[in-house]
Amino acid sequence: MDDNRRQHPRRAAFITAEYTVKEGTYQDFIKNISADGLFVKTWRKFVAEEPIALRFPLFQFDRTIHVTGKIVRNDHDGFAVIFDKPIHGLMCKEGQLPEIVNEGECN
Helix, strand or coil: CCCCCCCCCCEEEECCCEEEEEEEEEEEEEEEEEEEEEEEEECCCCCCCEEEEEEEEEECCCCCEEEEEEEEEEEEEEEEEECCCCCCCCCCHHHCCCCCCCCCCCC
């Protein structure tokens, strides 16, 4: 399977994420998320395959998720990341995602 393809369903989100890449540490919004990756909305562009570390609240505002991965694609409005290890709390049966406490349904 191609590394750039999602294995799990995604959900629209509006979650502030802090991420660190070779160039520095930044904050932008997660546009959508799945158990195996996410898309960050930003004007910044990074090199494909560049390692990235991300921190963001997901299920509870007082609990921060820490994940690592790599940038797999740049688009005009941001970049896609595939995680090194899936977020198990986002894996669900029958293609449905669990409720994410701090999300926004946005297109």
